[in-house]
Amino acid sequence: MSLGHALLGLLERGPGHGYDLKKAYDDRFGQDRPLHYGQVYTTLSRLLRNGLVQEAGVEAGAGPERKRYAITDAGVTDVETWLATPEKPEPYLQNTLYTKVVLALLSGRAAAGVLDSQRAAHLDAMRVLTRRKTDGDLADQLICDYALFHLEADLRWLELTADRLDQLAERIGR
Amino acid sequence: MRLWLNDLGIGVRIALGGGRASWRRLVLTGVGVGLGVAVLLVGASAPTVVTERQIRADLSAVRAGEDPIPGVDPLYRVYRPEQYRGNQVMGSYVVAGGPNAPVPPGLQRIPGDGEIVLSPALAELMASPEGELLRRLFPQRVVGTIGKDGLVGPNHLLYIAGDSSIPRMADTAYYRFGRYNGVPLSSLTSANLLLLALGVVVLLFPVLLFTVVSTRLGGPERERRLAALRLIGAGPWQVRRIATGDALASSVVGLVLGAGFFLLVRAFVEHVELFELRIFSSDLTPSVGYVALVAVLVPVLSVLAALATMRGTTVDPLGVARRAKPPARRLWWRVVPVLVGVAVLATRERSLADWHGSQGRALLLGGIALLLLGIPLLLPWVVERSVGRVRGGPPSWQLAVRGLQMDSGSAARVVGGVAVVLAGGIALQTVLLGTETEVKSWPPFAPVTNQVDITVLGDAVTRVDELADRVRGVDGVVSVSWQRSFGLLRKGGDRPVEVGVESCDVLLRGTGITSCRDGDAFVFRGSPDDSVIPEPGEVVLQQRYTQLGRMSTGAEWTVPALTAADRPDGQLGYHPVVLTPGAVRGVGVESQIGGLRVLVDPAVPTAARNARAALGDLGWQATGLAFDQDPGDPTAEYRTFRRLLLGGTLVTVLLAGVSLLVLALEEVRARRRPLAVLAAGGVPRGTVVRSLLWRNAVPLLLAVVVAVVTGAGLGLLLLRSSARPLVLDYAGMGVLSAGAVVMVLLVTLCTLPAVRRATGATGLRVE
Amino acid sequence: MTLLVAEDLHKAFGPTPALVGAGLSIGAGEIVAIMGPSGSGKSTLLHCLAGILRPDRGTVRYQDVDLGSLSDGKRSELRRTEFGFVFQFGQLVPELTCLENVALPLRLAGLKRRDAESRAVEGLARLEVADVAGKRPGETSGGQGQRVAVARALVTSPKVIFADEPTGALDSLNGERVMTLFLGAVRASGTAVVLVTHEPRVAAYADREVVVRDGRSREVERAG
Ligand SMILES: Nc1ncnc2c1ncn2[C@@H]1O[C@H](COP(=O)(O)OP(=O)(O)O)[C@@H](O)[C@H]1O
């Protein structure tokens, strides 16, 4: 699960400073584990170094001055690639997948596409496992079946989510 | 007790419990049971119909020449039936001999001179265009309608006309209406009564059977459900009670519908004529006892049937739930009734000749009933056995046979009813045919279309020449001659022979006689009672007709030489002995009553009626007699009987057809999914349909075989040693068997839409 | 080489649209899974592909023959000779023994009973249910029944087998066994399979997946 991609995705909606990003992230994905402010700044500086974001002026206000960051073209491309690339099917993917779906919805991209390509990737993995299982011995079969059942659980989650995309989009708002 | 009711309630809910499928089944069951119940109720009304008709016929019965009853004035009455367009018009001319004269049943008062009352049917006929000539025969003023009490049935053509010119004498005086000392009027001999009883048993029992079968619709499906209940812990008696509730509910629905159907039939029955018989709606009323019997018998039998078919469910619920092959049927108790029946019949030494003793009759009937009723018990076993060993054959055949092996019960039960009807029908036909063959040896009747006789009596006899002239003027009349007759009684004989006086002209024209001179005398022999004809030269007693047509014995007379001649076509119209006027010596025939013998041109169809109508104003003094109708074919009663029987058989077979159809539809529905899968897999619909055809046809064909064997055997047993010719009614058997085949085809044809629906993709959908 | 192609299929049942522009193509020997939520039109699509239903619009071509142009009888014949079917349940004729059930398609094709039944025995053996040959379907377990059904679908050596939720009524273990034996047999004979299922683990036996949603089909692109 990549914090960098998440921040990039949030920046796609428009420039913002670090504190805004932390708040947005916590609102949407943080659940009961808020980000450390330091984490945000380290990540932003890495993105800055890689040319995915740029500084967009300083905001002066009542408190200390704060830098505003904006996403670059390279950054947008990076987000897009990330969203389009299914995660390697493995257990406990939900966090990443959920983030991806929400960001896709936030940025007005086709969230269904994200899910579909992910399900294709899952099914491919399952096919490989199934074939291995068919040719393998009992130990192979048991190991494969373990993985298959987990993948199947993910797939079911994907299907369910796909069916609830409209609901989700409404909840997130734009 | 509460638990019991609760179980019954569950059963009722299973029967009625919502859902389209169960409603459909309920409707089918209701219609099937209802039709049967309606037929049963009609059958239960038959005794009422017969007795009511008999009671009314008796009400109008009279006897002439009775001793006067003190305080009652006589009603002078002359009975004058007429034939009109093949219909028998009955009626009489009456005049009251005083204020206390008896009033004929159905009338408020005795019609006065020139007045007439008509039965509704006669009034209708006279009002119609066909009744034009009748209006000329009965020109009197219509003053009323004859009520139901005076009529046998709604189609009774009856008039009662007032006429003050009727001679008032002992011969015409009547003091009361109604039969009083219980002389049976019925022309039904005890043999025929036996046949009637048998017919009712044979026809109504299968109806009962179909009715019960209908309550078992969807039996296997129901059984599986009950088996499921049993598997989740219902005890065997609990399941039986649930099944009882289920069966009760279905049969009650059927009873209600049946009552409805029956009332519908009753509403329309007056407008339907069957075998020249029409009955009043009010006559078609079953007695309370019979209604109660039907109302109890149908539910009870359906419950019994339900419990009997539940053997598998209680013994092996798992097998039923999983559609295992049912356990084989046992034979021994199924053959008992048949064996007992045969034994009883075989020991009746002179079977049919023996019916006079009431004990003998009861035994005979019992034996026949046992034999016939044993068939439906035997058939399921026969079907199961015949089908059980069958292997192979084309796929459609295999599907059908395998299906029958799994569940031959439902089909065999319906078909058992058909077999009873067919067997009974064949047996009765055989008996009737035997009797009829015996009667048939009498000379046949051939209608005479070119002749009508108008009998003239009373004062009108003195005006015969004028009357003859009037008739001569009618279009199509070829000749009119005055024909007189008298009687000759052999000494020691009890019945006279009638002697006609005919001119040579008429004889040459109307008979096969080729040469005739005045003074000749002819004799036509060959009737059943030739013994009354005297020999030439024999001295016999003259019998004279009174003014009203009765005979009185007169002087001696010597019979002249008689030339034997061939009887003219038709034995009617000519007396056995015919004299030309020259041969009548010493008999005062001039004053005798007689008739106008009118020969007409058959090409003018109205000639005979017009000739009769020309004398319409004579009232009671003239009556016409035509010979174009068979007045008394001795075999007619048997033929009517056979037709009635055939009709009843067909109705029952039809009902069986409905039962079979309902069963087949249910079958298709229950097997929808396998059928749909077969069709999806490309099995041609023809194969599916053929398998259904076989499935219906195999049990039915077996039933026909069993029925033909049993029926013919029974018929022969009944006729054995009764000195009657043994004739098997091959034609009847053929018709009935062909009927069965046609029925199977029709039933299968009717299931086609259901098959079409089931084999579509919809059948694949999971419910 | 494509064996079966369907394009732009539309089918409505009264007011309910079941298919609105679904399509699919299958090559010889290919195994395609059709997935999707229930009520999405999977079965309807399968029925159209197999010529059981006539689509309101669109074409189905089998080996370059338009199924729409064939008569009812011809399509029946095609299904009998070229296709095989496996459904979720209740597809065996309850009155016939398992052996007779499997032999039935061959007998319909005109084979003698003896020959048909001996081939049916082989088919049953291949699916490891030779022991239920003499039993009626009601006397077998669900898994055995489904394997008998698979044997029946395979016995005529069809080019395509249509399977609609073949493991839908089975537990995982029996489902696995049915699928393993089914797919083993199918791959050995090079038969194409259209496999409708909502179970991912069953779909994983296929080469490829098509998703049907609201009557529209979508070929899922292979990632990467
Ligand atoms: N014979 C039919 N009559 C009416 N509606 C039908 C019929 N067959 C299918 N449908 C409808 O078409 C839609 C698709 O059904 P189906 O193809 O069976 O879906 P699936 O197999 O994907 O569950 C559903 O809404 C269903 O109700």
Ligand SMILES: [Mg+2]
């Ligand atoms: Mg479906």
